[in-house]
Amino acid sequence: MGKLFIVEPHESTHTDVISKGLQLAKLLGKTPEIFAYCYEYFYGDRVIYEEAKQQLQEHKRQQLTERLKQLDASDVPLHVVWSKYLYEHVTEYAANEGFDLVVKGIHPSEHMLPTDWQLLRTTKVPVMLLTQNPLQHGSSVLMALDLDTENPQKQQLNQQVLHHARELATATGGELHLAYVLRVPRLIRDLExxxxxxxxxxxYRRHQLTLEEMGLPKEQIHIICGEPDLCLYQLACRLKSDYLVMGARQRQGLMGWMLGNTAEQILQRIRSDVLVIPSAG
Structure with missing residues (x-):
């Protein structure tokens, strides 16, 4: 049995992350633990600072203890963490303490480097980001694969995405769909x-054997042309997908922080919960 790391939602997050996280833990057969984060910067006396810090943490603990009572989940471990950068603690603690899934609400932010992007760039554990605007009556799990890649790391990432998507579909009873987007810019499509x-x-012809080995019906395989973020969003809406499962290659350095990738672009509009699998490298 694995462990599931639930991040207590930010004040501006409208998703009931704790309730959904506990539900996922039950479906996936994982042991949940809840982590709440608080931090304030104080000027002045160190003693006063420590007293204020303890009071803030205790207030947060009392709030969440009451919430867990309401959910009949008082036995779930609760941790209140004093940390300026949430993503740093989540990344290090989840990996070091043997967690195999992090659940967090998508953090609404207009800043260039929101918390979720930072987390996706550093995590070594799969992260489930819960949408604030879910589709109604969803009943499927959509996985995005790069079928044409010859990069060994990407091929390994494909296998991880397939594994987690199958596990999620089995646990939730959702119908599993595969999406592969042939990246063709709109201008080229418009010019024909x-x-x-x-x-x-x-x-389809090139990957016939691979697709047959996956054992999915033809109507559950979708190869489309366009921009990946828009295509996956539109397909997830059409299928009413509860979950979108995709991989993310984590960039390092200044350009990595500035450019982003498909997983990050998807978060800006998606109405499905997104399970992001980090690359092993």
């Missing part, structure tokens, strides 16, 4: 420089 339908047919 390429025969998009032929590209899609060629991709």
């Amino acid at each position: 420089v390429l025969n998009v339908q032929q590209l899609i047919k060629d991709a």
